[in-house]
Amino acid sequence: MRPFLQAKATAFVKTELGTGPLRVLMVACEGAVSPPILAASPFGPFDLRPCSGLDAASERLAADRFDAVVVAARTVDARRLPVWPALSQAVAEPALLVLTTDEPGADLVMLLARRGVQDVLPISTDPVEALPRALRLAVERKVQDRLARKAYATDLLTGLPNQGQLIEHVNQLIALRQREPAPMAVLALRVEGLATTEARLGRESANVLRRKIGVRLRVGVRSSDVVASIGVDMFAVLLSKFQDPQDADRVAAKLAASLHPPFSVSGSDMAVAVAIGIAHYSYDGKDAATLLRRAVGLCASSQAQGRAGFASREERAPGALPSAANDDQGSDGTK
Template sequence: MSDPFNILCLSAQAPDLVTSAFGPFVVQACGKLDELSNQLHLQPYDAVLFDLKLTGGADRLLHWAGLPRAVLESAVVVIGPEPTPAVCLRLLQAGVRDVLSSREATPEALGRVLRLAIERKRIDDSARRAYSIDLTTGLPNHNQLQEHMTHLLALREREPAAMALIVLHLDGFRAVEASLGTEAANVLRRKAAVRLRGSLRASDVVASLGPDMFAVLLAWLDADEDADHVARKLLAAVNQPFQVAGQDVPVGARLGVSQYPAHGKDAATLLRHAVGLASGGSFGRLLGQGAAANDES
């Protein structure tokens, strides 16, 4: 028997769900939106079911402060008295997974719609994670980095503070791939990611921009010169040879640094500036000369 699905309901149909063949469902009923908000803070739910007759209508639900959190964490389904196409579209645009008319909401139909909404959300969440993560290193990819920067920059408009983006263009990956194979190159990328992550604060973000390029987002700087200090620290970290397939592999690095707000006030501009500097070799090309670091595969 599969694990039960936890359903939070603001609906008169809540008790009927336990009989659906599309379950098993464990149902938590709420009497009003404020109570439902409190429940969402207490535990996660696979789905949330709203009856527009109990929410005060579609407009009330759409303006409810808890709706963004509900659609982010759960599959949201709405029941309405003959909802119009316009209302359905507005609800879908707000993140609702499905809309049923009250006359359609039999226990069997409602159970089916909830189960399919839950499964679709799980599939979508899995695809979104794959879209936002570099599968070789587990780091955020270009799209996720830009999204994170955009949110952070919006915060900086309200709470001004210096921040910086460092881009590292590493040389040596293509030679490793040509001589030792693709998996060896992937091992090298993972080791480089570990070294970069180990050289930073927990609040800083490391992202993958491609096969031989990484980005480091310094979310908060006490002084402008701190960015160059961190950049040189990162250079020193990757400048030590890596051990791959029993061999010492030297890696060269070129760096580009862009600072907010001096070099731009949006994610695309800051990223373009740093990538351009790294591609042009503004910090020069440094080949590892020291002893191999203690890397883990």
């Protein structure tokens, strides 16, 4: 790496991690106990924040920022993490490690890795040296990943702006709104159905579905608004200007309705459900990161609407998907 690029990378890492201890949310699920990680480890230091259960973790993630999240869970429960509503939030900025009560098999490791999990280890991993080292390496990998993503502004799977670009758009608009006051809001959309599509039709078909979802969202807003892809199952919309605060609710309802008709993917009809969170400037936050975190937290704690016959917080077995009409809105050219 050239010297000036190395200097920028070093500055970025310092900005991201700061100079204090790494803030780690320690989540203990039912039937599992978080290991006693050595807070004063040479790989730290770590500021360990205990948390009981995934619901409580969702609330903590919505309210605060962490460098890492460590989830201790029974192996059978770890397999259900892909349908945890707050998973996208847990992997968006923090490095997520999963600790299982049994030795994790390759299938579980790959399943979680594809959802953004940095590492999967047994709870019995040495908490004095091996686990702190794995935790620090996961945080460093996450920082390097964010650094690499700053080099481009587009989510390659959907062609939409990525989270970094969305943050820039929001901050630029906030600067404008300070001179020209007007309502603005950030919407976060959590989509259920992508994991079912991947399990039933394969990963590429799930990517096709993501692109089609992006197309419908883009069609549903004005050209001055921004639609972004911010996670495996997460999208965000920046509403740049509207007259009444309730207009954001109306746009959210319109976007949710646009996703209710099933999508035609690889010859099959796939239905999705959506949960939406709305953060208003400046009531919910005065900077882009706070607004986005608030919106994501709200949608993670909301019930998804759509996909009749499906639970709102858990995807059923792939074979249980109801039949649906063909998608006639796939204007992205994919089938």
